[in-house]
Amino acid sequence: MNVWYPFRQVFVITGFEARRKVISWRMLFPMLCAAVICILAWNTGSNEMTRYEGTEAALILLRPFVASASLVLAISATVMSTESLSEEFERRSGYITFTKPLSRHVLFAGKFLSGFLPSLVVLVFYYAVTFIVCAVLAGEVPSRALVAIPLAVLYLFAVTGLCMLFSSLAPRGSMAMMVSFLLLVVLQIFMQNVGFENEPWYSIGYEAGILGDYPVGVQTVFNMGDNGVLYTNDYVPDIRIACPVMAAYALISTVIADLVFRYRNM
Amino acid sequence: MGGTLVVEDVVKTFRNVTAVDHASFTVDEGSFTALLGPNGSGKSTTLKMCTNLFQPDSGKILVNGIDVREDTVAAMSGVGCVIETPEIYPDVTGRAYLEYLARVSGMSSESARSEAERVLDIVGMSDRADGKVKSYSKGMRQRVVLAQSLLGDPSMLILDEPTSGLDPQGTIEFGRILTELNREGKTILMSSHMLHEVEGLCDSAVIINHGRTAAQGSLEDITRRSTVTISVIGDVESGVISVVSGMSGVIEASEVSGGLKVRLEGGPEKQADLVKDLVSMGVRVYAVRKEDPLEEAFMDITGGDSE
Numbered sequence: 001m002n003v004w005y006p007f008r009q010v011f012v013i014t015g016f017e018a019r020r021k022v023i024s025w026r027m028l029f030p031m032l033c034a035a036v037i038c039i040l041a042w043n044t045g046s047n048e049m050t051r052y053e054g055t056e057a058a059l060i061l062l063r064p065f066v067a068s069a070s071l072v073l074a075i076s077a078t079v080m081s082t083e084s085l086s087e088e089f090e091r092r093s094g095y096i097t098f099t100k101p102l103s104r105h106v107l108f109a110g111k112f113l114s115g116f117l118p119s120l121v122v123l124v125f126y127y128a129v130t131f132i133v134c135a136v137l138a139g140e141v142p143s144r145a146l147v148a149i150p151l152a153v154l155y156l157f158a159v160t161g162l163c164m165l166f167s168s169l170a171p172r173g174s175m176a177m178m179v180s181f182l183l184l185v186v187l188q189i190f191m192q193n194v195g196f197e198n199e200p201w202y203s204i205g206y207e208a209g210i211l212g213d214y215p216v217g218v219q220t221v222f223n224m225g226d227n228g229v230l231y232t233n234d235y236v237p238d239i240r241i242a243c244p245v246m247a248a249y250a251l252i253s254t255v256i257a258d259l260v261f262r263y264r265n266m
Numbered sequence: 267m268g269g270t271l272v273v274e275d276v277v278k279t280f281r282n283v284t285a286v287d288h289a290s291f292t293v294d295e296g297s298f299t300a301l302l303g304p305n306g307s308g309k310s311t312t313l314k315m316c317t318n319l320f321q322p323d324s325g326k327i328l329v330n331g332i333d334v335r336e337d338t339v340a341a342m343s344g345v346g347c348v349i350e351t352p353e354i355y356p357d358v359t360g361r362a363y364l365e366y367l368a369r370v371s372g373m374s375s376e377s378a379r380s381e382a383e384r385v386l387d388i389v390g391m392s393d394r395a396d397g398k399v400k401s402y403s404k405g406m407r408q409r410v411v412l413a414q415s416l417l418g419d420p421s422m423l424i425l426d427e428p429t430s431g432l433d434p435q436g437t438i439e440f441g442r443i444l445t446e447l448n449r450e451g452k453t454i455l456m457s458s459h460m461l462h463e464v465e466g467l468c469d470s471a472v473i474i475n476h477g478r479t480a481a482q483g484s485l486e487d488i489t490r491r492s493t494v495t496i497s498v499i500g501d502v503e504s505g506v507i508s509v510v511s512g513m514s515g516v517i518e519a520s521e522v523s524g525g526l527k528v529r530l531e532g533g534p535e536k537q538a539d540l541v542k543d544l545v546s547m548g549v550r551v552y553a554v555r556k557e558d559p560l561e562e563a564f565m566d567i568t569g570g571d572s573e
Contacts, residue, residue: 007371016366024357073363095352096414099369158270229485 006106018118021080027118030076034126037072041065042133049138058138059145059216065130066148068125073156074184074208076122079161081115082180083173085261095265098123104262108164112254116160122151148215151243154194158246159184160205161253168260172218177205201241204249210242267454268296269317269330269344269422271316276325278311278477285311287477288325293422293455293470298448300464300485301457303474304568309457310350312474313426316455317347330421343371348417351425353407356400360391363399368417385413388443406531414438416447423447425456441467461560468496471560475568486533488567489559494537497525497553506549513543517572525553533559 021027041064049061086110097107127149131141150201163180170176188205199206213219213236220238222230271293278286281390286308293299303309314320316327318338327334332341354363361382368378386392389409399407409432415423423444430436445467448454458464464471471488473481481488502521510519510528518529530536537554544551 005372009372012366012369015372020355021359091353091548092350093353093355095319095349096317096347096354096367099342099345100367101339103339143523248270254296263321265321266314 002084006103009106009257011112013107014113014117017084017111017114021114021118026079027122029079030072030119030122031125033075034039034072034122034129036123037068038065038126038129038133038237039067041130045133046137055140055142058134058140058142061138062130062134062142062145063216063218064211065133066145066215069130069148069152070128070155070208070211071185071188072126073119073123074154074159074188076119077115077156077159078161078177078180080119081112082101082158082167082170082176084111084115085164085167085257086170086173086176089264089266098266105258108261112160112164114161116156119156119160123149123156127152130211141142142215144217145215148211151211151239154243154246154250155211157250158204161250161257165253165257165260168257168264201237202245204246207237207245210239210246211239212243213237214239260263268451269420270295270328270453271422271424272326272328273312273316274326274328276312276315276322276327278308278315278320278322285477286322287314289474289477289479290325291472291479291482293453295453295471296408296448296451297470298444298454298468299456300463300468300471301455301462301474302564303457303480304469307474307568308477309367309474310426311477313349313424313455313457315421317345317349318342319349330349343418344421346417346420346423347425348411348415348428349424351408351430352411354399354410357398359396359397359398360402360413361386362417364395364414364417367414373392373418382413385416388416389413390439404431405433408432408436408440412418412443420452422453422455425454427458428456429458429460437463461564465560473567475566480567481563485560489563490531490533492533492537492559493527493529493557493562494540495522495525495527495555495557496541496551497555498544499550499552502526502549506547509547510540510544513540516540 044064045061049057088097089240098104131145134141134145162184163176166176166179167173170179188208191199191205201207218236220236224230273291276289277284289308289312301309302312307342311320315322316329316334318334319533321335329341330344334341335522354360364382364385365378368381369375373381383392386395389412391406391413394402394406395410399410402410408428412428429440432440441463444454444456449511456468465485468485470484471482472479502525507519507521509525510526515531516528517531520527528540530540531548537556541551541554
């Protein structure tokens with residue numbers, strides 16, 4: 001066995017599992033969500049932009065699109081990844097898979113990619129629609145907005161890692177999906193609308209706000225108080241903190257998920 | 267050429283329960299070995315450790331001389347497994363699933379295709395393999411499960427109750443396939459509750475009780491004791507029972523309705539000698555019925571224990 005053998009195995013697993021997900025119509029739900037959110041964002045953005053011109057109008061149009069990207073990606077990761085590992089135990093297919101000449105690390109890598117790559121397709125679709133709409137309605141796509149893509153990929157890594165972690169721990173895929181949906185989607189919506197003052201800076205939901213703020217130039221605005229002290233009414237994630245936090249979530253959750261999967265017994 | 271399996275002083279504990287307690291046995295190359303034991307004796311746990319599904323707490327398992335824990339990929343390369351009643355992904359065809367497993371085991375796309383066709387042919391599923399697994403009957407799924415164990419022409423098969431849930435015809439067919447594979451030189455280790463099935467297929471056995479190896483060897487060695495019921499015409503005279511009890515190799519003799527029941531060390535030859543001696547004493551023997559020797563040996567060794 002040469003050094004490329006495990007990579008070949010990862011490629012085979014990724015292809016097979018990703019094809020299973022596409023055949024089972026699993027991709028349809030996140031794509032539909034992405035399309036619906038695009039329509040709603042277009043409606044909001046196109047009304048708001050009428051009061052502005054030039055680059056500012058483009059940024060105003062983009063704002064609802066990029067602000068909703070984290071929701072689309074969280075939904076996609078939940079649908080694509082939460083059952084990947086738990087199904088081997090729940091469905092007992094692991095009694096075959098784990099007895100093959102195949103290390104669990106390689107199997108984990110293949111299943112991770114089989115969830116990540118279809119979600120990446122959803123990401124590309126979402127941002128392609130976003131930038132096409134912006135180019136058509138506003139006449140330009142601000143270069144700053146293109147930073148949204150690598151930020152979104154980093155966030156997608158993080159939420160996919162979290163979904164894989166839930167999948168490695170949960171006895172059933174439905175439980176993993178429910179936990180992922182609650183923590184990554186429902187809680188995010190709740191925090192953005194009601195609990196934003198209580199959201200800690202190190203939470204993935206808070207730092208995911210960078211996807212919606214940085215590409216359109218939103219920053220924390222400080223005001224000078226009467227006592228000479230700077231204050232702000234609204235902290236916006238800082239890219240210098242958001243990126244390391246999202247990377248930490250991606251790395252730590254993925255490593256723990258891999259270890260749990262490695263040592264979990266049938 | 268067949269594979270070998272060595273289980274050396276293996277221990278496995280779940281919370282406070284010791285499922286396998288220093289079990290040791292060997293499966294020789296080319297043998298068809300039954301792994302027997304009462305419910306909860308540690309058979310399934312032992313097989314799962316042999317097939318990388320569980321990690322032993324201590325001890326060593328060598329498949330074809332390779333430690334399963336140290337080099338899992340190499341150890342499992344020569345082994346085909348059917349453990350418990352696994353499910354196959356329902357949304358794929360049987361053929362696609364087998365091709366996937368073949369490719370993941372290192373074959374090229376073309377080799378995987380022909381290998382899948384070969385094993386489907388062995389289990390008699392070539393015509394039905396292009397339907398989705400969710401449309402298969404239980405017997406069809408079990409055939410695909412057996413087929414996947416044959417991918418790559420492994421030197422050893424490890425099977426945990428492979429005929430569980432099959433109808434009698436399916437069980438016979440399964441047995442025929444396994445016998446043929448063993449005849450080709452494959453080593454087979456099979457756990458089963460059906461002792462009569464084991465007797466017809468296997469040439470050696472390992473008996474596990476309370477997580478320990480209670481007996482191992484050829485079936486002939488393990489079933490060296492047998493019980494026969496001898497039907498006679500007329501009554502058995504009281505002196506006959508005491509004479510039979512004192513014969514060499516006789517463990518116990520008792521009168522039963524219509525004859526006598528004798529437990530003795532030894533197989534058919536000893537039984538034939540006993541009948542000859544009875545006839546020479548004037549006893550009119552008209553029928554001899556043998557109890558299931560493996561079942562007897564099993565009950566003897568395990569003391570009739572169960573979970």
